[in-house]
Amino acid sequence: MGPGFLALPTVAGRTHVLDRGLAPDAVAGVLELTGEHIDVWKFGWGIAYLDRGLDRKLWLLREHEVISCLGGTLLEIAWSQGKSEECLAWAERAGLDAVEVSRGVVEMDLDDKRELIKRACQAFTVFAETGRKDAGTAVEAGEWREEIAEDLAAGAAWVITEGRESGTVGIYDGSGRPRQDIVEAAVDAAGIERVMFEAPRMAQQAWLINRFGPAVNLANIAPDDVLPLATLRRGLRADTAALSLR
Numbered sequence: 001m002g003p004g005f006l007a008l009p010t011v012a013g014r015t016h017v018l019d020r021g022l023a024p025d026a027v028a029g030v031l032e033l034t035g036e037h038i039d040v041w042k043f044g045w046g047i048a049y050l051d052r053g054l055d056r057k058l059w060l061l062r063e064h065e066v067i068s069c070l071g072g073t074l075l076e077i078a079w080s081q082g083k084s085e086e087c088l089a090w091a092e093r094a095g096l097d098a099v100e101v102s103r104g105v106v107e108m109d110l111d112d113k114r115e116l117i118k119r120a121c122q123a124f125t126v127f128a129e130t131g132r133k134d135a136g137t138a139v140e141a142g143e144w145r146e147e148i149a150e151d152l153a154a155g156a157a158w159v160i161t162e163g164r165e166s167g168t169v170g171i172y173d174g175s176g177r178p179r180q181d182i183v184e185a186a187v188d189a190a191g192i193e194r195v196m197f198e199a200p201r202m203a204q205q206a207w208l209i210n211r212f213g214p215a216v217n218l219a220n221i222a223p224d225d226v227l228p229l230a231t232l233r234r235g236l237r238a239d240t241a242a243l244s245l246r
């Protein structure tokens with residue numbers, strides 16, 4: 001990795017990218033430049049449903065051994081219309097590897113979420129998301145702990161904590177600062193290896209890396225932030241330079 005003359009931290013943390021509708025050629029470019037740093041590629045919200053480049057993008061992701069994931073909002077909308085089976089069958093035919101199961105926009109109780117996770121696990125790796133997508137309904141730390149434990153018991157491979165593309169909800173306050181009690185509750189409940197923090201902003205990525213080390217898993221990373229994030233994880237940027245300064 002790099003020319004090799006620096007002693008840098010070993011990076012084990014996963015990087016999960018949020019695709020807001022990139023063209024296939026752009027995806028090819030991102031993967032060529034930074035594919036080695038990308039573990040999961042999420043088609044945000046309902047993007048996959050409308051994406052005419054989906055087949056080609058899925059082919060590229062497979063070539064680079066990146067897990068492809070359906071956005072949670074699409075499955076929520078399908079579920080609200082009684083179409084979750086149709087949605088999962090379509091995603092399986094399309095060749096997606098993973099789905100996000102969330103209850104961020106619809107009213108779905110924990111029993112329904114558990115059933116949906118179990119059903120989705122039959123064909124997919126499941127990322128179970130915790131937290132609401134609107135700022136008005138913050139979930140308390142105890143509830144996060146409980147929901148995360150249930151999601152994992154239902155078979156979710158990963159827990160993903162809400163932050164959206166904005167970074168101002170879920171584990172963050174309205175100005176984007178981490179809600180530390182929620183962050184710690186998520187790590188307590190899932191273990192650092194199984195939790196992925198949505199962290200769209202550089203300051204949030206740096207805060208989480210400084211708190212948990214370069215092994216922290218970070219999600220909703222913009223495609224052109226992948227390389228900057230790789231530098232943060234290795235202490236190659238002022239915000240985390242303590243990791244590599246001697």
Ligand SMILES: C=C(OP(=O)(O)O)C(=O)O
Binds near residue numbers: 045070133162164198
């Ligand atoms: C991208 C989505 O939302 P979030 O960023 O909140 O996971 C989604 O639901 O697909």
Ligand SMILES: O=S([O-])[O-]
Binds near residue numbers: 011014015037229233
């Ligand atoms: O995930 S990274 O920084 O290689």
